[in-house]
Each structure stands twice: as C-alpha cells, then as structure tokens.
Amino acid sequence: MLLYLARRILYTLPIAVGVSIVCFLLIHLAPGDPLSAVIPEGASPEVVAQIKTAYGFDQPLPIQYLNWIWRAVHGDFGMSIMTRRPVMSEVAPAVVNTMILAMAAVLLGFGFGILLGLIAGYTSGSLVDRAVTAISVTGVSVPHYWLGMVLIVIFAVHLGVLPAMGMGAQGSQTFALDWVSLRHLILPACAMAVIPAGIIARSVRGTVIEVLKQDYVQTLFAKGLPPQRVFVHVVKNAAPTVLAIMGLQFAQLLGGSILVETVFSWPGTGFLLNSAIFTRDLPILQGTILVLSMFFVTINLIVDLMQSVLDPRIKRA
C-alpha cells in the first residue's frame, strides 16, 4: 500500500513540472515583448537592456525557468503590472473566493446528482428513469454562463428576490458567513452546479445499474437481506467510480468558474483572469493559471489515492 502511494506521488511530480513549464512558456507565447507594458514609450536601448536584466529576461530560457520556479515555490510570483502589488496577494484571496463558490456548487451539484442518479438507477427503464436521464442530459448540455443569465433574469430582474452581482454589500471582496453573502452565493452556485449534477447523475445511474446486475447482489436479495442493507452494498461498490468522477468535476469547477464568475461579477480567480487578460497583466495571468492547475493536479492525485484506499483492486493495476 505504502509503496503504491509513494509510486503514485512520484508519478505526479513530472506532470506537475510539465504543467509549470507550460505555465512558464505561456508568457513567451504572447505576441510582442512580455515587457512591453513595463518599458516606457521611447526608452533608449540601454534602458530597455537594463529593464531586461532587472527582470532576468536576458538569460537563456532554462535558467529563466529555474529562477522563476524557485521563486514560485517560495510563494513569490512576481509583481502585478497593473497594481504593482505582489501577484500572490492578488491571487490568494481570489482563490479563496473561487473555492467558496466551487464548494457551494459541489454541495448542490453532487447532492442532486447522487440523488437523481440513485433514483434513476433503481428504477431503470421506467418513466422516472427517463425523466432523470432527460434532466441530466439537459444539465450536461446547458451553457452554464447562459444559465447564469437566465437565473438573473428570473430571480433578479423579474422576481427581484436575489442579488445579481457581486459577493456582498458594497462590492465586498471577502466572503462573510452572513445572510447577505449567502444570498449572493445562491445564483452563481446554482448556475455552476448544473454540469456536475448532470454528469454525476449519469454516472451514478450507470454504476448502480451495473452493480445491481452483479451476481452477489442477486445472492443478497435471494438470502432475504432487506433492501436497505443491500443498498449499503450497492453504495460501497459504486463509490470508487463515482468518487473519481466527483473529484474530476470538482477540479474542473475550479478552472471552469471563469465564465460564471464573469456573469455574476464574483471576485474570484475567473474574474481576476478576465481582467488580467484585458489589461495584459501577464504575471497575474501566469500566477493564477499555475495555482489553479496545481490544485487540479493535486486533487486528481488525492482522488486516485482515495480510490485505491476504497477499492484495493485498483492498486494492482
């Protein structure tokens, strides 16, 4: 077991390094000079060279990468070009806000997804099952940013019961556990929850049908075990598959929240990324993407490890 865990963690390291290389190279993909926002108009070549040396852009790429990643693992992602503040102090609160939104969406989406999936799986082939399948296809297909707009139209414009923008009173940037903040959370969380709800309902349904077909489940029923105790077995056997999909969905939510955050002006990473793109604030862009993708890699690792704990068969593969 320990050996497997160690191997799995070791396998993740090269991926993490690869991800950081891609993040590093992103800046060099950008058309024009990455320093164009820093270098003043009409600067003499000497000044340009001086700035390049100051930012380390005169060194070969591999050296630049090593310097960058060395500072990054120490929490130094450079300075924002727009605000002249450390990137970390901009990204950290945004990540927290995105996390709050993603968590709320996860609770909603996973709850509904599992519930619907179980109902459909147990009644497969019936009208209820068809209805649930239709709902889940809708959930998977709907553009969530558009759903956000629809929710705003219904609940903010027509009914006027929920706020459409921001995170709290007066453009607050930090989340407080009070009624005002929670009310701001409802609509974006619902818009974001639809996709995971649809995907999880589908996979729970499929897995439950699969498990119910197994011989040992037939045996359990045959020996007279009450359905609620059989249910425990079903859940146990469906858990690893569903867990893997849930982990992936949670990770995708962190990265995919950019669109919903833009619709609702939620001050998270998506909002930060969006403004960084249009002000060409490359350090912010790079830092946000690095932090988010590292979260993604880590969550995938945790899911893998949890899966192997739950289902020892996976370890051998």
Add this chain to the structure above:
Amino acid sequence: MTATTATTITIEAPPKGRRPISRSFWQTAWRRLSRDPVALVCGGILLLILLAAIFAPLIAPHDPYRTSMARRLLPIGDARHWLGTDELGRDLLSRLIYGGRMSLFMGFAPVVLATLIGGTLGIVAGYCGGAINMAIMRVTDVFYAFPSVLLAVAISGVLGAGLVNSLVSLTLVFTPPLARIAESVTTQIRNQDYVEAARATGASGWRIVFGHVLSNVTGPILIYASSMISVAIVIASGLSFLGLGVSPPNAEWGLMLNTLRQSIYVAPVNAILPGVMIFITSMTMNLISDSLRASMDVKV
C-alpha cells in the same frame, strides 16, 4: 429430470427465397441509428440549423449588420423583426441565423482537427510503444492535467482574441483525451493474437495499422469526438462571451450574448435569446452522441 427424456432436435430449413442477412459493423450501427427516434429528431434539428447557417443570405429576413438607432431592443413578436432587435437595432433572427455559421464552425472544426492530430499521435504512440510512446503520452498527460476551460482561456488570452487563436486553443484542449483513447485501443489491439498472426505472415506495419488498428480505433474515437462537439460549442461560445473569440460586429452566438448582456435589465428576453441557440445545438449534439454510442454498443 429432463436429462433422461429424449430430446428431439429439429433442424429448421432456411427460409426460402431470402439469403441469410449478414451485416458489417458499420451497417448494423447505421441501421440502429436510423431507427432511433431521438437520433432522427436531433439530426433533423441540427440539419435545419446547419442548412439555415449555410444558406443564411437566402433565408435571413434582414441584413444582420444594419443598425438602426430608432429600432433598438424591440421586443419579440414585432411585426417587422419577429425575434426583436439587439442593442444596436439589428434584426435578431437574421443575426441568429448568420451566427450559426461561426458557432457551428467553432464547434466542429477544433474537434475534427483534434481527432486527426490526437488520433494520429495516439496510434503512433500505441503502435510504436517504448520511448516514443513515453514521449508522446507524457506530453499529452501534461496538457490533460489542466482544467479544460482554463487551458482554453489561458491560451486564447495570451495569444489574443480572434478566430484562429480560439481554434488553436480549442484544438489543443481536445487533442489529449482523443490521443489517450487512440493510444489505449491501439495498445490493446497490438497485443492481440490475430495482429501477431498478421505480422508473422509478413504484413507490413502500414498494413497492420490501416487494416487492423484503424478499424478498431475509429469507433471509440468517433463516439468520444461526437460527445466533444457539444462541449466545443459551449466553450467556443464561452470564449466569445469573454471577448476572446471573434470580434464585433460579427454575428456569433457567444459574442451576441456578451453584447446583449448589458441590456439584461431592459430587454431580458432578447438578452438570453442567443444562448437558446447554443443550448439547442449542444443538447442535440449530446443526444446524437448518446445514440451513436448505443448504436455501436461501445463502452468508452
């Protein structure tokens, strides 16, 4: 017990006048698909949207780019503009019809490109194995390790807005999963006895790839790619929605959603209309993909 009773075996004569039907895999799949009511209805709707987009100049009632300050944000059901007008007084119905051109293209093109690139990479990796496999698959793993929307936004954001840049970023997003599927199927096929036999009888590498590997990889790849199209339409429109896709005044559903968003309090129904098109297209594509999967009876 029944084992002791004599069983009579009757051999039925083959039905006269009709040769026993044998169908190939693709014929069976097509037969099932053409009898699936969901696939037929969805295919019909998609075809309608596609035809409307192709023949947009013939169908559209108005010029999609003609603005009119006097006729801004007219409601749905207007006598001249059936689906109303947008924030610059342009006819919404015409813009939705024209918008299908760009939106459908951005849904299909990246997936087709990714299928070709990812499929080739996966087959090469799976067939060659060893160091080549390692090199190709580890690089795809790295790109697979990004959340898909984030990767698309990051690349488009860095390269700048535009049709070609969105195409590049979306292709890059969809290539790794397709390469993974092609690689795993190819690796499985490569170790089958019949491929070994083909190799033993002197079949060339090309012959094995085109004769055996490709015919096995096509099904799973096709199913996965078809399910990616709806994702591509949603993400591509999402990029335009963020202002990273095509630039105004082009008609594109995501971009229309973006510009109409400013008018959400004034004309809410008009503002959400372009999203309905994205939703319908992505939904029909998802249902077609499900039917395709059922018709081929493949688990991906």
